[in-house]
Amino acid sequence: QVQLVESGGGLVQAGGSLRLSCAASGRTGSTYAMGWFRQAPGKEREFVAAISRSGGVTYSADSVKGRFTISRANAKNTVYLQMNSLKPEDTAVYYCAAVDGAAVGVEAGYDYWGQGTQVTVSS
Numbered sequence: 001q002v003q004l005v006e007s008g009g010g011l012v013q014a015g016g017s018l019r020l021s022c023a024a025s026g027r028t029g030s031t032y033a034m035g036w037f038r039q040a041p042g043k044e045r046e047f048v049a050a051i052s053r054s055g056g057v058t059y060s061a062d063s064v065k066g067r068f069t070i071s072r073a074n075a076k077n078t079v080y081l082q083m084n085s086l087k088p089e090d091t092a093v094y095y096c097a098a099v100d101g102a103a104v105g106v107e108a109g110y111d112y113w114g115q116g117t118q119v120t121v122s123s
Contacts, residue, residue, distance in 0.1 A: 002027050004114035005115070006020060007022075011120045014121055015086065033098070035110055039092055040093075047061050050104060053103075059105055069084075079096060089121075090121050093119075095115075
């Protein structure tokens with residue numbers, strides 16, 4: 001079992017930046033591939049970015065490419081999502097997720113989820 005806690009969300013103006021963190025505890029280490037997802041009001045949860053166990057391979061959704069960067073610090077059991085050039089349409093609850101396997105871009109591929117952190121981008 002692993003527990004995930006997200007932090008770093010908040011209110012930011014369009015064009016601004018935020019860095020989300022996801023701290024893992026429990027059965028941790030570099031065993032898990034990690035992903036970030038988001039859910040806007042009235043919409044389904046969608047994939048944002050994912051990173052392999054070693055951090056050597058990353059994936060991101062087309063909607064955030066060139067603006068968001070996923071990274072990880074295995075020594076700290078933490079995954080980050082650096083979000084730049086934020087837009088109002090990035091407003092959502094952001095969730096991190098972990099899987100004891102390969103990094104994938106679908107919800108069903110993940111075994112553990114955090115509680116989410118709210119990101120609000122004002123225009």
